[in-house]
Amino acid sequence: MEDFEPTIIAFVCNWCTYTAADLAGTSRQSYPTNVRLIRVMCTGMVDPKYIIKAFLEGADAVLVSGCHPGDCHYINGNYKARRRMKLLKAILPQYGFDEKRLKLTWIGASDGIQFARTIRDMVSEIKELGPNEAKHAAVV
Amino acid sequence: MAKTSLCDAADQNLQTSLASFFRSMLGQDEISAIMAPMRLPAGDMVMQTLVTNPEQVDQIDPFAPAFPMNAARLVSRLTKRPAGGKVVVVLRPCEIRAHIELVKLKQGSMEDIVIAGIDCAGSFKNTDYKKFAEKDPETSTARFLKGVLSGETRFDGEVDLSAACRACTHMVPNGADLAIGIFGMDIDRQFLVSAETEKGEALFDKLGLKEQDAPGKREETIESLVAVREKFKNEMFEDTRSKTDTPEKLAAYLSGCINCYNCRVACPVCYCRECVFVTDVFDHDPYQYLRWARRKGKIRMPTDTVFYHITRMAHMSLACVGCGQCSNACPNDIPLVELFTATASQTQAAFEYEPGRSLEEEPPLAVFKEDEFAEVVEVKH
Structure with missing residues (x-):
């Protein structure tokens, strides 16, 4: 798996993690290009089917990242995201999607350094785990 | 302690005695109608029927092993707005549990109904029921009960109880106002009626039922039936998991799916008026299919099949009561209830939630706490 470059889909909230990603850029923090950021207004709007679709289309990992508990711009969207994550972590591993491929983090707007670090760590962890099996299977 | 009474079976015929029981219910001023499974004129089909005329209750046959649909969907139709009268609804335990879920999802109410729940011995798949019943429609229910109460699951050497029923451990009607019991009873002689709620007790008293204790062997009978089914369920889960534990195996398991969505239509708790899978979101443009096929070399048509099923797991598995109507509705015999x-069982365990257990427990995705499920959040540095 030397040259395996994972694809990571990251749903990041507009108010915290996306801003942190922006800050990482303006502060010249570097992080791997394996991640595709999808900006959403709130992690509370990430329907489980977005995540399921990402995995079925061959994403090697999915990151959902938003504001710390208590900091949600919409008061409680991140708490709802956490429940959905709990649900998906009960479903997806049953069908062979390793739980490690699905992550939820809280990264605040001022945490540019942490954002870059999170992505670096995630990429190296997924590289070790290898590709998502669904990538090449005809499962749509 | 619930009030119980033993109703005698006249002429050793459960159906006639049930009919007179229901007739006496319709004789009460406050009861406008009964909705119960009823044998239709053709004889070999049983369907929920709304009856107001006490003279037309004879064909009510709640224990027939026919389960053409989960009646919770019908109860929701009857209760989503005031109906202007009280209806006694005769339901199987899984129908009661599904209705409780629907009430929590604001799709119906408990207000104008009295739930008469039955001890459920199980049912056949639709096609199997027809095979079983057409031999002798009149005696088919009695024949079925006799067999199933003595532990049989296969009849006439060819039809089995449905997988959902064989794996069901909720055989007594929790959540009913009045419960009609047959387990541990000598059903040629009597059946049990017990008042489980205040509403049930009020009707119990009005019907002038005599208080008598349930036979002692009832609990024991139920326990031993549950133990057999528990074992079947665990084996079924294990077998299903071994067939679906990778994305490829899951796709193979669902390979017969033609995206008809019958399983969703038949599902009592899938309540969206318009499912996202039939909206424009999935009305793909022709060029998209070609693009996907080019990228992967080939794509299965119709597309979005596994996607649909996993999404249903995410949307509805927490409310799944295991009634098996998904399997019943599948034109290609995909063992859906096994998978669902x-x-x-895993998602419900994750939230310690049991659908239909109580009206007070909120559906897990409708609520949250500030401090919970720390294990799903990655915290670093």
């Missing part, structure tokens, strides 16, 4: 209940 195996997955649901």
Whole structure:
């Protein structure tokens, strides 16, 4: 798996993690290009089917990242995201999607350094785990 | 302690005695109608029927092993707005549990109904029921009960109880106002009626039922039936999991799916008026299919099949009562209830939620706490 470059889909909230990603850029923090950021207004709007679709289309990992508990711009969207994550972590591993491929983090707007670090760590962890099996299977 | 009474079976015929029981219910001023499974004129089909005329209750046959649909969907139709009268609804335990879920999802109410729940011995798949009943429609229910109460699951050497029923451990009607019991009873002689709620007790008293204790062997009978089914369920889960534990195996398991969505239509708790899978979101443009096929070399048509099923797991597995109507509705005999209940057992365990257990427990995705499920959040540095 030397040259395996994972694809990571990251749903990041507009108010915290996306801003942190922006800050990482303006502060010249570097992080791997394996991640595709999808900006959403709130992690509370990430329907489980977005995540399921990402995995079925061959994403090697999915990151959902938003504001710390208590900091949600919409008061409680991140708490709802956490429940959905709990649900998906009960479903997806049953069908062979390793739980490690699905992550939820809280990264605040001022945490540019942490954002870059999170992505670096995630990429190296997924590289070790290898590709998502669904990538090449005809499962749509 | 619930009030119980033993109703005598006249002429050793459960159906006639049930009919007179229901007739006496319709004789009460406050009861406008009964909705119960009723044998239709053709004889070999049983369907929920709304009856107001006490003279037309004779064909009510709640224990027939026919389960053409989960009646919770009908109860929701009857209760989503005031009906202007009280209806006694005769339901199987899984129908009661599904209705409780629907009430919590604001799709119906408990207000104008009295639930008469039955001890459920199980049912056949639709096609199997027809095979079983057409031999002798009149005696088919009695024949079925005799067999199933003595532990049989296969009849006439060819039809089996449905997988959902064989794996069901909720055989007594929790959540009913009045419960009609047959387990541990000598059903040629009597059946049990017990008042489980205040509403049930009020009707119990009005019907002038005599208080008598349930036979002692009832609990024991139920326990031993549950133990057999528990074992079947665990084996079924294990078998299903071994067939679906990778994305490829899951796709193979669902390979017969033609995206008809019958399983969703038949599902009592899938309540969206318009499912996202039939909206424009999935009305793909022709060029998209070609693009996907080019990228992967080939794509299965119709597309979005596994996607649809996993999404249903995410949307509805927490409310899944395991009634098996998904399997019943599948034109290609995909063992859906096996898959759905195996997955649901994990999601329900994750939230310590049991659908239909109580009206007070909120559906897990409708609520949250500030401090919970820390294990799903990655915290670093």
